[in-house]
Amino acid sequence: MFDSVEQAQNLTTQWLWVYNNERPYFALGGIPSRTKVA
Template sequence: MFESLEQVREISAKWLQSYNEERPHDALAGLPPAIYRAQLERGSSPLTVSR
């Protein structure tokens, strides 16, 4: 299935990056974390904190 342990590490790292940064998250109003973070830094997040 894999040619080497290094290949497994490379594929895993790419998947982890995509999973954590690029795919939409329900908890972030359907936004990927990278986009949510950019909006949050600009002060234009679609999510608000209730007080």
């Protein structure tokens, strides 16, 4: 699945950033939290 622990950590960090910054939030009316803050 992953070639190294470092690769797994990097992919997890990228996924977490997208989840927290680009994913639409139902509670915010379907917009990403980053858009709400801006």
